[in-house]
Amino acid sequence: MVVRGSSSAHRTLAILTTLGSKEAAERGGLGVVEIARRVGREKSQVSRALKTLDAEGFVERDRESMLYRLSWQVFTMAANAGHPRLLAVAPPVLRRLVGVLGERVHLTVLSHDGVLTVLSQGPARTVQAAGWVGRVTPLHTTSSGRALLFDHGDEEVAELLAGSQFASAGPGAPAGTEEFLARLAEARTAGYALAREEFEAGLVGAAAPVRDFRGQVMAALNVSAPANRMGRDLDAAGRVVLSAARQLSQSMAGC
Numbered sequence: 001m002v003v004r005g006s007s008s009a010h011r012t013l014a015i016l017t018t019l020g021s022k023e024a025a026e027r028g029g030l031g032v033v034e035i036a037r038r039v040g041r042e043k044s045q046v047s048r049a050l051k052t053l054d055a056e057g058f059v060e061r062d063r064e065s066m067l068y069r070l071s072w073q074v075f076t077m078a079a080n081a082g083h084p085r086l087l088a089v090a091p092p093v094l095r096r097l098v099g100v101l102g103e104r105v106h107l108t109v110l111s112h113d114g115v116l117t118v119l120s121q122g123p124a125r126t127v128q129a130a131g132w133v134g135r136v137t138p139l140h141t142t143s144s145g146r147a148l149l150f151d152h153g154d155e156e157v158a159e160l161l162a163g164s165q166f167a168s169a170g171p172g173a174p175a176g177t178e179e180f181l182a183r184l185a186e187a188r189t190a191g192y193a194l195a196r197e198e199f200e201a202g203l204v205g206a207a208a209p210v211r212d213f214r215g216q217v218m219a220a221l222n223v224s225a226p227a228n229r230m231g232r233d234l235d236a237a238g239r240v241v242l243s244a245a246r247q248l249s250q251s252m253a254g255c
Contacts, residue, residue, distance in 0.1 A: 011049055014039035019059060019070050029067030083109075086210070086219060087118065089251045093221075094121040097244045101237055103225040108144040108207075109218070111136050115144045118219075137199065141169040143207035146184050146193035147220035150209050154181055172197035192238040192245075202227050206238035208245035213253045221245040 018038045024030050030038075036046040050068055053059040060071045090107050097105045104122035108115045114136040139145035140161055149157055161177050172195070174180040187193035192208040199205070207222035221241050223230075230237055 008049065011039065011041055011045060012053065014041070015046060015049055015053065016058065016070070016074070019068060020074075024069065027067070028065065029062055029069035031067055035068065083218070086248075086252060090119055090248060091121070093244050093248050093251075094119060097121075097221065097223065097241065098123050100240055101223050101225075101230075103223050103230060103237075105241075106144065106222045106224065107210075108148065108220045108222055110148045114138050115142055115148060115220075117144075138164065138169070140164045140166060140180050141173045141195065141198040142222075143193040143195040143205040143224075144220045144222040146180075146187045146195070147207035147209045147222070148217060149184060150188055151217045157181060157184065170197045170200045170203070174198070190238070192242040194234055194238050196231070196234065197227060204231050204234050206234055206241050208238070208242040209249075210245050210252065211249040215253075218252070221248065 015035060018024060018035055019030060032043055032047050032050065035050070036043045039046065050059060050061075054061060054068075057071055057073045059068050059074075061068050086107075094105050094107060098121050102123050104120060106117045106121075107119035108117050110116075115138070116136050117133050120133045137145070139149065149160070152160070158177050158181070161180060164177075166173060166176050174183055183193075192206055195205045195207075197203060203224060204227045205222055205224040207220045209217040210219040210221060212218040221244055223237055223241055
């Protein structure tokens with residue numbers, strides 16, 4: 001990839017873009033000569049730019065191979081920028097999802113003590129599931145809770161659920177951690193999670209994970225509705241939510 005322009009800014013961006021390529025990652029980095037060839041610059045210019053980037057913590061050089069690669073600082077910055085980008089690109093996806101399902105949909109993230117709803121979009125209905133923006137719901141009784149835990153190991157999940165009040169949930173809630181883990185395994189296989197009257201009687205939901213540029217779960221898309229409207233079609237709703245979540249994941253990956 002050759003980035004045209006004479007400024008140092010163009011040169012710096014070209015170098016970072018090159019080091020961020022899939023091939024560079026697979027090779028563990030690139031040498032100065034190879035980077036210079038790819039960005040269409042003189043080796044001396046690229047060498048000076050790399051030394052500056054190294055000093056500022058944006059790239060690092062392996063002492064054995066002498067190859068340059070992006071530093072963890074760059075990945076940390078990208079991760080921190082992820083949530084603002086998610087909030088920017090998610091609303092149109094939520095609106096389309098509402099148009100297809102005709103029910104309220106939510107964007108949720110993992111909070112230290114449960115599931116936090118950050119966006120909610122609903123249709124013009126008199127009766128619909130409540131909007132929960134800014135409120136936290138339990139991990140163990142919501143479809144979003146399971147979707148957000150797709151990447152967690154069983155021991156980690158058990159630790160997160162320690163102290164959860166299973167007995168005080170809805171009639172369809174899991175009886176305990178072991179049953180929750182079984183339902184989580186089923187959800188991972190399907191790609192989406194379903195909850196039938198787990199949070200409260202008469203309410204059903206479906207959710208799927210949204211992944212960031214690293215492929216890690218960063219949020220979940222969820223639809224919730226009265227069981228008498230969506231109960232029979234809940235599995236189909238789950239597949240629709242999964243499709244929307246994948247679309248949002250592609251946006252977060254820059255595809």
